[in-house]
Amino acid sequence: MNTMMVLATTKTIPDLLVFFVGAAMILVGAVGVIISRNPVHSALCLVLTLFGVAVLFIEQQADFLAVVQVIVYAGAIVVLFLFVIMFLGVDRTEELGEDRLRGQRPFAVALVLLIVASIVALGSEAKWSGGASSVVGPNQGPYQNVADLGKAIFTDYLFAFELTAGLVVIAVVGAVVLARRSADSNSDDADAQLLSAQGQPEGVDQ
């Protein structure tokens, strides 16, 4: 009994430490995303948040998702963001001062507080029963996460998995079509706009 309690307490301290480190990474990164004037800094703060989420995934024994989070989000999506930021040349500081819509910021603060409060209230009021406690299959402890997840995806979620394959193909084709320059448009004009990259909106007359 006593040794059990000692084991429990010694297990608690690293868990708490990991949780608070991950939570601090998430919150600092998220606040950095929305207060950075430079979009490049926002993207780098986003990396911090994504790593924090990966840390909390590992803390919750979702090992495979933590690895995928780092590879896909931090490795691919943020690099894509940075590439587009550099490509468009919008890596300049943005004025955060004035709003075109008057009183937008106080209304945004009020709305966000309302939403977070209602989410927390709903969560604390709800009865978390659910139906069957294990629809797909339980987590079979550590070191089994990849096998469990793979079995779930390739048996119960096989149709959804095939649909995501189609979705990814559509997304790739759509991105190529969107980013391609059409042959008949005046691409020199587009290049000039891209190089000058001034902030004024230009009427499109072609």
Added chain:
Amino acid sequence: MSIPSSWYLILSAILFGIGIFGVLVRRNVLVMFMCIELMLNAANLSLVTFSRTLNDVGGQADVFFILVVAAAEVVVGLGIVVTIFRRRATANADEISSMKG
């Protein structure tokens, strides 16, 4: 696993709120996109928490699919941003107020 799941859920609610605030307040289209990613991550965090609490791998499978869809969404969205930038030479959402191409 001694961290109560309510802590994770409150953390993900706060992260979701920060994402909403960014989408509402920021004017740069790319930063608004990043804030949408913040909200997706908040949802992923709560799904993994429920997967642990209910002892069901299905929540983690959902997060897997959300990751795939988020990647596809970012690809198409950034393609749209590049196309808009070619036409208007701005990444400011206030100045993209007309649907006329």
